[in-house]
Structures are given as C-alpha cells and as structure tokens.
Amino acid sequence: MAAHGVVDGHSCEHPWVRVDATGTIVATGAGVPPTAANDTAFDLGHRLLLPGMVNAHSHAFQRLIRGKTHTLAAGNPDSFWSWRTAMYAAATTLDPDGVYQATRDCFAEMLAAGITCVGEFHYLHHRPDGRPYDQANALSQAVIAAATDVGIRLALLEVFYARAGHQQQLLPEQRRFCDASVEAYFARVDALRGRSSQQLTIGLAPHSVRAVGFDALVAIADYATRHDMVVHTHVSEQPRENRECHAEHGCSPTEILARAGLLARPRTFTAVHAIHISERDIELLATQNVCACPTTEADLGDGIVAADRLLAAGSNLCVGSDSNAVIDLVQEARLLEMHTRLATGRRLCLLSAQRQQLGPILWNIASTNGATALGRPDLGELSVGRPFDAVVCEPAYPKVADEPNAAFDAMMAAGTAACIRQVFVGGRRLR
C-alpha cells in the first residue's frame, strides 16, 4: 500500500496490490485492503507506486565510451559520424566475455534507475573479422546471460546488418555486425526464439534503410508476420540517411519501410528516432510506435523529434536510453516534452483534452508505451493477471508542497531517476 500511485492505468490515492507467489498481481484496489492469508503487507507511506519503466532502445556496450567523446583531442568527434568512429573502436575490442560484462554493468545501472524491461538493439554478432563464433549466437547469449544475472526483463532486438550503405564498401569495423545472408540471420533468430520466456522475448531489427536493402526488408517483414514479432529500425536519425535513401529509392526511409510491408500490422513496428521526417512519414507512422532517445539525440546533434505532431497523428511514443551515456528515463521522457517546447515555443506539448496532467503522461511514455513497442502488452501496467514489475518513488524529490499531483508533475518535470527508491521485477524486490 502506498500513498499514491498509478494502478489499473489510473492515478489514485492509497492504492494497494496483492501479488501471488509467482509474482503475478491477483488483486488491486484503493483504500484499506482486505487482509488475506499469507499477505505480506508493505506500507510505502507517502511514496508513489508506479509500473516499472520500459526502456525501448538500448545499445548496452556503448556505455563504455561514456564521457570519452567530449574532447577535441580524441579523434575530434564533432558530429554524429565522427562519434560513430569512436563507438566502432569500442565495438571492435569486445570478446563474448567483454560483451557480457559491459552489458551486465549497463543493465544493473538500468535496474537501479527503475527500468524493469529493456529492448536491447543488439548488433554485435560475430568475431571482429566477421567470421562467426563456434556458437553462432555467442554474443546474443552473452546479452541474455547479462539480463538474467541482473534480473531485468529483456526484449532482444536482434539486428540484421548487411552493408555500409547503398553501393558503399563495408568498413572493417562493420564486419562483425553482418550475417552472411538474411537466411543465415533467420537461422540465428530461429535458435534464439526457442529460448523465449517471461524474461526474454525476441524481436527483429533491420538496422536502418542504410544498412539493409529492400529485398531483405521484405523478407524480414514476412518473417515477422509469420512469427508475430515486433520490428525495430533506426529511422531518419540524420539528414544524410534521408539523402542516401532518396538517391537509392526515390523516397524517404519511412516510405520504403512501408513499401516493404513493415508498417502493415498496427503497433508492431517501432521507428527509432524518426527526427527528420515529413508530413507523409507522420501519416505512415500514425498506427505505429516511435521511440525517441532525447539525451542521445542531443549528445549526437541529431535534432528534435516532432513529438506533438506524431502524438496528434496517433503514434505510440516511447523512449530509450540508446547510447547509455545517460541512463534515466525520467529525464528522457521529460526532455521529449522539453525539446518539443524548445522547437515550438509552446508549453504542455504532449497534453490533450484526454490527458491533462504531465506527470502521468510522461510516466506512461516511459513505461506502458515502451511495453507496447517491445510486444509486451502484459508489462507497463499494474493490474490483475500481470507480473508485478513496479517501482516505488519518492515524489518529494525535488521538493514541492505536499500535493500529490504537483509532486508527481514536479518529479517528472524537474526530477531525475534519483527519485526511485525500490524496484520489483516479477514480484521480487531487486533494489
């Protein structure tokens, strides 16, 4: 029992939740809970009970270069593309144990920051020279092991990467990202799908329209439909990607993804970034998910997602920690709103007649909406039949007068993930 919370999708006072031995919610309510045998009652006092956050886009190993790309001396990473050179250098060094350690450390920081499920957009597959490991999925298994050991739920978004770009020579550092063919990729995914569980789901991730040709996009759309899988793709993060797509296909990245059939099933496709997009692209993404990564998009000079227009069109907006320089979905969700204010000169950009308070809207973006994007409709809400994945927050951080709505708004509009005090996954307290 807590002073306040979001339970059954609604903000309420004095919510309580009953969880069975499997970690599943068996009853919820507000006010004084009826006692039952075997109840272990937690009185959370003035704290706030919320669904665990869902991180819809991560590259865990990139945390290794946190703080190391901000000097003029270090290879001059003064653009997205030169930053990528520094990131590739880190990617080249990792063996399976290195991938495991970097991912475990990153996921542990996520869990402490209130993230109970992460979508790992995983593109390190083979040896640095491109030859497969003896175990073809050795690096994917290292990521799975890291998630298991930390206790965070994982949506492994297995990347297909085929080329540097249309008619461009593959860089040596990109060799380990590439499968021999889309069939070889599907064989790896088949093996991974066999390991699916409550803790692990597998999604498909054609890296970008730069790195994947049209035929492979069509094949991936077909495979995803047959196996009822979600698909995530980097979309229009940089203007150069759009220019190259127009040169190759005569249309935008979103349009070619639609043409390949990837946007046919509602809410199964997630466009990551979707910054440099047209009105037509917004229409195409109206029935799909858009994952913004505001701290990374600022760090890399990508630009500002048109969150207000995507929301008005009907897109499901979620957030990701992406490069993991910052791991804080409170900040990501806030900056989605704040960057939109900077771009439009207006306030309250993500509010609407239906949703009138900023705090719950931003939390929803950082939890429920991410769960949708990762194909986990069972997560992101505290209600009967779902796993108890939850966080307990100190809403008076930063301090405001003792009004629950203002405290929730202040936490999301001005606070950080430092507000998080307890974290539960599947009923187990992990922090």
Add this chain to the structure above:
Amino acid sequence: MAAHGVVDGHSCEHPWVRVDATGTIVATGAGVPPTAANDTAFDLGHRLLLPGMVNAHSHAFQRLIRGKTHTLAAGNPDSFWSWRTAMYAAATTLDPDGVYQATRDCFAEMLAAGITCVGEFHYLHHRPDGRPYDQANALSQAVIAAATDVGIRLALLEVFYARAGHQQQLLPEQRRFCDASVEAYFARVDALRGRSSQQLTIGLAPHSVRAVGFDALVAIADYATRHDMVVHTHVSEQPRENRECHAEHGCSPTEILARAGLLARPRTFTAVHAIHISERDIELLATQNVCACPTTEADLGDGIVAADRLLAAGSNLCVGSDSNAVIDLVQEARLLEMHTRLATGRRLCLLSAQRQQLGPILWNIASTNGATALGRPDLGELSVGRPFDAVVCEPAYPKVADEPNAAFDAMMAAGTAACIRQVFVGGRRLR
C-alpha cells in the same frame, strides 16, 4: 588534498589548498603539501575539488510553483505568458515572512547543490497594492536574511520595474514590483549599498526594455557607472518583447540597451536569456556577459541561446537556475551545450583550440563566468588570496572507467548536481 581538481584555473592531479582562519586561501599546490602548524588536512581520496558554483540568475520565490504549471486544468499555462499569470498569482500572496521562507528554502536547496553564490534578480518590493512597506526595503531585507541564514553569498540584483509595457496599463499583480520613480528606486539602492560585505553585493537590474523606458535606462547606466555596479537585464526572452521594442524604439532590445549606455563598461552588463537576437546584437554583447537558463528556457518554450556564436564573438557565458523548477547548474551548463547541438546538428559546440575538454569548460561556465557576471572577480576560482568557496564531487557519478578526464567529462556531460558531496563557503563546510 584531493585526487583531482581545478585549482588556479587549471585541471590538475593531487591538488591541495591551505586556508587560514578567515576562510581565505593562503597556499595552493599539487602533489604532497608541505605541512604547516595548525594545518587541518582533509584527504578527499578520489574525489574532485572544484570552485563553488555561481548561480547568475534566480527568482527564488518562483520555486513555490514548481510542479504546479503542467496541467491543462490550472489556468492553461500553455505559453510563457500564461505561465507568467500563474507565477504572478504566487507573487501576490507573499508577505515579508513568506518571501523570507520561500527564499531561504530555495537558497538551502542551492547550497546543497553546490552553489556558493547566487545572483537574486529580486523584483518583489512593495505591498501587493503597490504601497511601500514601512521599511522601504522590507522584502529585499527578507532576501538578505535568507541568504545570511543559509550561508550562501548573495549578489542582490535589485530590480527597477516601471510599466507593463510601452503604453500599456499596469496589471494589478505588477503594482508591487514598481517604485514610484527611478529616484525612489535609487534611494532604496543607496540604503542597500550600505550593507555590502563579503557576503552581500548589490547590483542593478532594470527588469527588461518592456518594463523600463529609455530615460530610466540612461539614469541607471549613469548610477551604475558612478558606483561601479553590475547591471543585469532580461533580454529577448520572447519574440513578443522584440516586436514591442521595435515598435517603440525602432531597434532591438540589445541595441536600445547599448544606446542607453549600459554596454559601455566591459563585463559589467549581463543579458539574461538573449535568445531571439541578431548578428548585430551578438556583436554588441561580445564584451559583455550572457546568462543562459536552459532548463527554464525549455520549460517556458523560450528557445535556444546561440551559445556557440556568442562564445565565438567573445561573450562571457554563464548560467542561472531562473525559475528554480530545477536547481542544478550541472544540468544547466550541460544543456547549454546540448541545446546548441540540437540547434546546429554539431557536437562539441563550446570547445575551441584554446579549450579542448568539455568538463572543465562547463564547470567554468557554472562557476568562474558567473562570478564575473555578478561582479565578484574574487570568486569562482581556487587561488591564493581568494575565499575558499569550493565543492567536492564524486566524479564517478555516473560511473565510467577510472580516468580522471573522462570522469570529469562524464559528470558534466551526463550527470547531475547529485555528484556533489561537500560544500564550503569562506572555508566553512556547510554540507
């Protein structure tokens, strides 16, 4: 002695500082310090010793509406101007004790966040109906008392406010901001100047070109020159302010401030915000200070300061917590860089051949540069003869590998004021 730090204006390893009984630095060095009688040695381990931060622009009482302006229900504050209505409502309720309490709570949060000196842009002067209190400076004295009780140094930027705008009727809520005349204002400032000390300095603050006519600007420039005072003004925060200035004066706010003589003495004038400015305005501000307040400027949809162009022109850039919804100069300094990346599509916008590492640049913006803007050249650096105003940080927050430069960069590029562990003002440890 600390593992690393910025002492005498330079990043160094194993810095040490010796402080006398008055809180003044009497010796500095790097390596093993020579012991002296009466030395109390602090071994700060792997921590980072830095000059205390200087907050160049605050409205302390606005912290009262933190978290209370983000719902559609509450008077629909969907623009700067409707947010201002909510802020005016809070301003109207405060009596001298209310001003004291709100300011004390705000300053206490600042001190805990590593701010050792604050420029309070103070515009609540009289009773809500505009009549002076029996003590004409009752509310200014409440601010001074709050700073004294918290132990933070104060640059009281005493505001002159004369009108709602050119040929505009004063709003009832604005009455308490207004002095009867510029002479009445100078009389109040004369009295306050008599209280100046190491803890308290007085600056002048014609609120904005909207709220102050040309003749008063000239009189204030003259008074400031005669008494060697700094002047702070809100400049071009919103496009409407520029349009009104063009209608009244036929030029930009910065140009009319220059014409009034306020930009004549280098580094004595601070343009707060300076967002909607021209190339000509940037030239005029090249020898002056510009105070950005990125979290507030995002919250209010103001827009992005052209930090890279101002820096290239020669302006001294500093930061302020402004509305105090967020009190965290680590974030303010970072967002100055990050917003510039969003606006330009480039990285490392505030770096140059002379200054090649982001961490020290951002700390400098949050400390030394703010001290310059507040007319306190004795603050913002740890060197002999200056007061020991310092903070001790945990640079491994957020975590990176154990490289001091990367840790400092990560702290500034990805962390928050939560990295601050100890705070000293004038040699006294206050946190």
